[in-house]
Amino acid sequence: MTSTATPLFPAQAAATELPVLDMVQPLLGFPEHRRFALTRLDEIGMFCELRSLEQADLRFVVVPPAMFFPDYAPEIDDDLSETLGVRDASDLVVLSLVTLGQTPQEATANLLAPVLVNHRNRRAAQVLLADLDLPLRAPLTGR
Amino acid sequence: MLVLSRRLGESVVIGDDIVVTVLEVRGDVVRIGVDAPREVQVRRQELLAEVAESNRAAASPDPEAVAGLSELVGEPRAPREDDQR
Numbered sequence A: 001m002t003s004t005a006t007p008l009f010p011a012q013a014a015a016t017e018l019p020v021l022d023m024v025q026p027l028l029g030f031p032e033h034r035r036f037a038l039t040r041l042d043e044i045g046m047f048c049e050l051r052s053l054e055q056a057d058l059r060f061v062v063v064p065p066a067m068f069f070p071d072y073a074p075e076i077d078d079d080l081s082e083t084l085g086v087r088d089a090s091d092l093v094v095l096s097l098v099t100l101g102q103t104p105q106e107a108t109a110n111l112l113a114p115v116l117v118n119h120r121n122r123r124a125a126q127v128l129l130a131d132l133d134l135p136l137r138a139p140l141t142g143r
Numbered sequence B: 001m002l003v004l005s006r007r008l009g010e011s012v013v014i015g016d017d018i019v020v021t022v023l024e025v026r027g028d029v030v031r032i033g034v035d036a037p038r039e040v041q042v043r044r045q046e047l048l049a050e051v052a053e054s055n056r057a058a059a060s061p062d063p064e065a066v067a068g069l070s071e072l073v074g075e076p077r078a079p080r081e082d083d084q085r
Helices: A076-082 B045-058 B065-073
Strands: A018-023 A037-042 A048-050 A059-063 A094-099 A115-118 A123-126 B011-014 B016-025 B028-035
Touching: A018 A076, A059 B045, A076 A123, A094 B045
Parallel strands: A018 A123
Antiparallel strands: A018 A037, A037 A048, A048 A059, A059 A094, A094 A115, A115 A123, B011 B016, B016 B028
16 A cells, blocks of 8 residues: 555644544553544644543654655555455555654654554554564654 | 473464474574464564654653754655665
């Protein structure tokens, strides 16, 4: 499958709507956090935030990786598609967890274990991809 | 923890349909083969730990640093050849 190259929320989407994701396959290291609110951090919906509904101060910055890594095309297996209730590849949105550094230019994205979201039923899963050559810390900028 | 001694080529069976076989022993490196149903994920433990550690490093960043990300909006960098390395 290929990931979407457009911002997660189109401009016309209601800004007041806060999608709540059901993390059916939790973030590694955070097994008890199943429900996350997804909100955007900028006007065009490039950077977004996953905020735990179980613990309000637990937040993650995520980004659709296609905006920074146009060739990135994670492959998932049928079992995961079933877990997420995916009927069509267009159901899926790929999000990469962003680790911030001392400066914005040091920010990295996790391409090895993305969060896949079925935007139709709001089910999500962090998936450790089979391609172990993918980087865990891919710089977002070339500087 | 259950501890079993196995020779080269011998296996242990876990549950009904998971078979772990010793394929090769060379010094302190043991190659093992795992036969398991497709829905059973087999991962190297240290890789799971590495991803969990990366998740922890990404968790709850400083709000000022998050605000600084706006600098990156609108200027995605040009793709590089080593992106997939």
